[in-house]
Amino acid sequence: MTGSRSTLGQVWAALRSVSNDLTRLVWPGRCAACEQPLAAEETLFCASCEPEQQPALPGEPPPGVDAVLSLFAYQGPVRTALHKWKYHRRTAIGRALCEALAEALDAAGPRLFIGEFLSPSPLAVVPVPTHVERLRERGFDHTWALGKAVLRPLREQGVEAIWRPEALTRARATENLPGLDAQERKAALAGAFSCQSKRSLEQVRVLLIDDVLTSGATASECAHTLKSHGVSWVAVLSLAHTPATKAPPRQKAASP
Numbered sequence: 001m002t003g004s005r006s007t008l009g010q011v012w013a014a015l016r017s018v019s020n021d022l023t024r025l026v027w028p029g030r031c032a033a034c035e036q037p038l039a040a041e042e043t044l045f046c047a048s049c050e051p052e053q054q055p056a057l058p059g060e061p062p063p064g065v066d067a068v069l070s071l072f073a074y075q076g077p078v079r080t081a082l083h084k085w086k087y088h089r090r091t092a093i094g095r096a097l098c099e100a101l102a103e104a105l106d107a108a109g110p111r112l113f114i115g116e117f118l119s120p121s122p123l124a125v126v127p128v129p130t131h132v133e134r135l136r137e138r139g140f141d142h143t144w145a146l147g148k149a150v151l152r153p154l155r156e157q158g159v160e161a162i163w164r165p166e167a168l169t170r171a172r173a174t175e176n177l178p179g180l181d182a183q184e185r186k187a188a189l190a191g192a193f194s195c196q197s198k199r200s201l202e203q204v205r206v207l208l209i210d211d212v213l214t215s216g217a218t219a220s221e222c223a224h225t226l227k228s229h230g231v232s233w234v235a236v237l238s239l240a241h242t243p244a245t246k247a248p249p250r251q252k253a254a255s256p
Helices: 005-018 020-026 076-088 091-108 111-117 132-138 142-156 182-189 217-227
Strands: 067-073 123-127 161-163 205-213 233-241
Touching: 067 076, 076 091, 076 205, 076 233, 091 142, 123 142, 142 161, 142 205, 182 217, 205 217, 217 233
Parallel strands: 067 233, 123 161, 123 205, 205 233
Antiparallel strands: none
């Protein structure tokens, strides 16, 4: 995917410059991370928290995924804001995050996200499904909200974007994934998704929407499920990406 560091810089700059007025309409004047009151020129984050937020760096797509792009590094203020939205029902924060993603697409153009893979064929927007038990706990579907938010800017840029949430369903609940390593996540997610769409997916191109890309195991399992039903290409767009961590150096064996 043509998601170079310079391209991500453009997206980041656009995200910060065009979402100010709209964010202020939906966020009630306190920093989404530290809860301090916002100054007149501040929007989602205060002057202390906003510089701590970093853009996500480009990385290799997980197995089965053809292209991937995330906006933020999943740390600091954005991590705090997402937790408040998902686990504490802070819907104003959620609306602001959705609008910020949509405004970034408006300003930068979907071609920055889809690159050379953009084609005249329709693009199905598919949110990573949330299991019904999680929906009952939270009372809303965050990936659905993010997916709906990107439809308008895609269409305004001339992309034939179609809403296909039924293309994937969560076949079973999975154990709590945070804290699991990559192999444990892969094993936990095996067979977790299914496709029960009555409409054909043959040769359909999919833009998969998620809030956070961590090990890539969820995206990979979704992509394999979709491609087993005829989907030709899968890209992933996420709001945030967990920064890669280096494995600790191995200790040298003590001399006998």
